[in-house]
Structure formats: C-alpha cells, structure tokens
Amino acid sequence: MSSTxxxxxxxxxAIRGHKAHDGAEPLVMLTAYDAPGARIADEAGVDMxxxxxxLAMVVLGYADTLQVTTADIAHHxxxxxxxxxxxxxxxxxxxxxxxxxxxxxxxxxSLLIRAGAQAVKLEGGRKRLPMVEALVDAEIPVMGHxxxxxQSVHAMGGxxxxxxxxxxAMELVADAKALAHAGCFAIVLEGVPDEVARLVTAxxxxxTIGIGAGPHCDGQVLVFHDVLGIEDRIAPKFVRxxxxxxxxxxAAVAHYAADVRGGQFPAAAESYHLAAxxxxxxxxxxxxxxxx
Ligand code: KIV
Numbered sequence: 001m002s003s004t005x006x007x008x009x010x011x012x013x014a015i016r017g018h019k020a021h022d023g024a025e026p027l028v029m030l031t032a033y034d035a036p037g038a039r040i041a042d043e044a045g046v047d048m049x050x051x052x053x054x055l056a057m058v059v060l061g062y063a064d065t066l067q068v069t070t071a072d073i074a075h076h077x078x079x080x081x082x083x084x085x086x087x088x089x090x091x092x093x094x095x096x097x098x099x100x101x102x103x104x105x106x107x108x109x110s111l112l113i114r115a116g117a118q119a120v121k122l123e124g125g126r127k128r129l130p131m132v133e134a135l136v137d138a139e140i141p142v143m144g145h146x147x148x149x150x151q152s153v154h155a156m157g158g159x160x161x162x163x164x165x166x167x168x169a170m171e172l173v174a175d176a177k178a179l180a181h182a183g184c185f186a187i188v189l190e191g192v193p194d195e196v197a198r199l200v201t202a203x204x205x206x207x208t209i210g211i212g213a214g215p216h217c218d219g220q221v222l223v224f225h226d227v228l229g230i231e232d233r234i235a236p237k238f239v240r241x242x243x244x245x246x247x248x249x250x251a252a253v254a255h256y257a258a259d260v261r262g263g264q265f266p267a268a269a270e271s272y273h274l275a276a277x278x279x280x281x282x283x284x285x286x287x288x289x290x291x292x
Contacts, residue, residue: 008086009086010047010048010086010087010088011088011118012088012118012119012141012185012186013141013185015027015047015048015088015185015186015207016185016186016206016207018207018218018219019205019206019207019218020201020207020217020218020219021201021202024218026217026218026219026220027047027048027186027207027209027218027219027220028045028046028047028048028219028220029046029047029048029049029050029090029209029219029220029221030044030046030048030049030050030221030222030223030224030227031049031050031051031052031054031055031058031221031222031223031224032049032050032051032080032224033051033052033055033058033059033076033079033080033224034076034079034080035079035080035082035083036083037080037224038079038080038081038083038085038089039083039085040224041085041087041224042083042085042086042087046087047087047088047219048087048088048089048090048209048221049080049085049087049088049089049090050090050091050092050121050221051073051076051077051080051089051090051091051092051117052092052121052223053065053068053073053092053094053095053150053151054150054223055068055072055073055076055092056068056072058223058224058225058226058230058231059076059225060072064150064153065094065095065150065151065153066095066151066153068094068095069094069097070093070094070097070108070111070112071111072094073091073092073093073094073112073115074091074111074112074114074115075115077089077091077112077115077116077117078115078116080116081115081116081117082116088118088119089116089117089118089119090117090118090119090120090121090143091112091115091117091119091120091121092120092121092122093105093108093109093112093120093121093122094151095151097109098122098128098131102130102131102133102134103134105122105131105134105135106134106135106138106140109135109138109140110138110140113140118141119140119141119142119143119185120135120140120141120142120143121142121143121144121145121188122142122143122144122145123144123145123146123149123150123151123152124144124145124146124149124152124175125144125146125171125172125174125175125176125178125179126174126175126178128144128179129178129179129182132144132179132182132183132184133182133183136182136183136184141185142183142184142185143184143185143186143187143188143209144175144176144179144180144184144186144187144188145187145188145190146172146175146176146179146187146188146189146190146192146200147162147163147172147188147189147190147191147192147213148160148161148162148190148191148192148212149190150190159191160191161191161192161193161212162191162192163192163193163196164193164196169193169195169196169199172189172192172196172199172200173199173200173203176189176200176203176204176208177203177204179204180204180205180206184206185206186206186207186208186209186218186219187200187204187206187207187208187209188208188209188210188211188221189201189208189209189210189211189213189217190210190211190212190213191211191212191213191238192212192213193214194213194214194215194216195214196213197210197213197214197216197217198214198216201216201217201218207219209221211238212236212237212238213238222239222240223239226239226241227239227240227241227242227243228241228242228243228245229241229242229243229244229245229246229247230245230246230249231246232244232246232247
C-alpha cells in the first residue's frame with residue numbers, strides 16, 4: 001500500500017487495544033534507523049517503526065546488540081523523527097540503560113523521548129517490573145520484549161529459540177501477564193515456538209508482536225535490512241525477503257563505476273554549460289568544450 005493521502009497518526013493507546021482475535025488486521029512493525037528508512041516504512045503504511053538496537057548489527061557492523069548506547073539510539077531516533085512519519089515511533093532502550101535502577105531508566109528513556117520517540121521498548125519479564133512501572137508512571141508508553149531477548153545473548157548461551165519446555169512456556173505466559181498488568185501497551189515475542197506465542201497471545205489483553213514466533217501473534221515485526229535484502233549474509237528461518245536491494249545496489253554501483261571508467265559519465269545533459277557569449281570570450285569555441 002502506498003498512498004499520498006494523510007494517514008491517521010498511530011498512538012500507543014490505539015495500539016494497546018488492537019487484538020487480532022477481535023477481528024482486527026495484524027499490526028505491522030518494521031525497524032528503521034534513519035529518515036529515508038522512516039519515509040519508506042511510513043509510505044508503505046506500517047503501524048509502528050522500531051528504532052531497534054539491531055542498529056548495532058545491521059547498521060554499525062557490530063556482532064551483537066550489546067555495543068549500542070542510549071546516545072546511539074537517540075541519534076538514530078532523531079533522524080527517524082525528522083521524517084515525521086505518521087506511524088508510532090518506538091525506540092529501544094539498549095543494554096545497561098534500564099538494568100541498574102528506575103531512576104537511571106527514566107533518565108535514559110527521557111533522552112529517547114526527547115529525540116522523538118513516542119514509546120520505548122525494553123527486554124525481560126518480571127525482573128524488569130520496577131523499571132516498567134517507573135516509566136509508565138512518568139507517562140512513557142512501554143513495549144515489552146520476551147522470548148529470545150538479544151541483549152541476553154551471553155546469559156542464554158547464544159541466539160536460541162526460547163520457551164521450548166512446559167516450564168519455560170509457563171514462565172513466558174507469567175512474564176507477559178506481569179508486563180501487561182504493569183502497563184506495557186504491547187509485547188514483542190521473539191524466537192519462540194508458534195504454539196507458545198499463541199498461548200501468550202491468548203493470555204494477555206495487549207497485542208503481541210511476533211518475530212520468529214509464528215502467525216498467531218497480534219502483529220509482526222521484521223528488520224528493515226532483512227525485509228529489503230540489504231543484509232544478505234545471514235538469513236534466519238523467520239525472515240522473508242521482499243527485495244534484493246543489496247544485489248541491486250552492487251549492480252548499480254558497478255554500472256556507475258564502468259560508466260565513469262569508460263568515459264560515459266557524465267554526459268552533456270548531466271553537465272553545466274557556459275552561455276555562448278562567455279564561452280566565446282574565453283576562446284572556448286572549437287576546443288571541444290564549446291558551450292551548448
Ligand atoms: O532491535 C530490534 O530490531 C528488535 C526487533 C528484533 C524486535 O528488537
């Protein structure tokens with residue numbers, strides 16, 4: 001969908017009541033990290049942009065998400081916000097920005113809100129409740145994130161699907177209920193079996209947004225660079241590529257390089273020209289560079 005008609009602005013309260021079992025269409029969230037990405041997502045009609053800490057891996061070249069700081073996310077959130085998208089801008093609280101104290105969490109979240117985010121996302125379940133409550137109390141909408149939480153990569157022993165045992169599945173349900181009860185307006189479910197995502201989705205009255213969590217969530221989220229095939233080195237099972245922009249970009253740049261080297265770029269139509277009388281005064285007629 002691409003339309004020039006202005007869209008209704010998406011808000012956290014509007015997203016909160018959006019459960020797919022009420023017959024609503026699934027919500028669409030996509031990451032974006034800069035103004036062009038935000039314009040693409042917004043013109044395509046997504047409901048939410050996530051300025052994810054996946055920034056670390058897909059934009060900044062790190063091996064995991066632990067390297068980005070609140071300042072990094074704020075910088076990219078501001079770029080997204082300058083595009084003035086009508087979708088909701090959610091910014092990720094990075095690792096260690098909400099693990100120490102509610103006061104720290106509030107100070108870090110306020111940097112993201114002042115940069116242009118309308119909500120923040122944090123990873124983890126019941127042990128994050130004091131932080132979630134402090135944020136909600138400060139009028140900051142919070143999105144939770146459960147399952148395969150990339151900021152716990154070392155604690156999980158790698159990027160592994162979570163919630164495979166009965167106990168782990170029940171823990172996820174309990175975490176999701178606690179987050180919803182504490183005021184989260186939505187919960188990302190990442191890297192969990194689809195049956196578990198279905199259980200969690202049925203257990204909470206806020207939308208679940210899945211990534212690698214099957215089709216039973218109230219919405220889906222993917223990473224911009226994965227959807228568009230800009231990142232082509234790794235292809236997780238849950239990614240569907242809708243374009244091959246990396247291949248297209250390499251071919252386009254190779255074409256440009258060949259044109260420059262072959263003297264085909266720039267052409268006359270791509271060059272500026274002197275007025276005829278100035279060219280004449282400068283004695284340029286007949287030089288091959290005569291004004292046209
Ligand atoms: O940072 C990110 O891109 C995310 C999504 C994978 C949900 O947290």
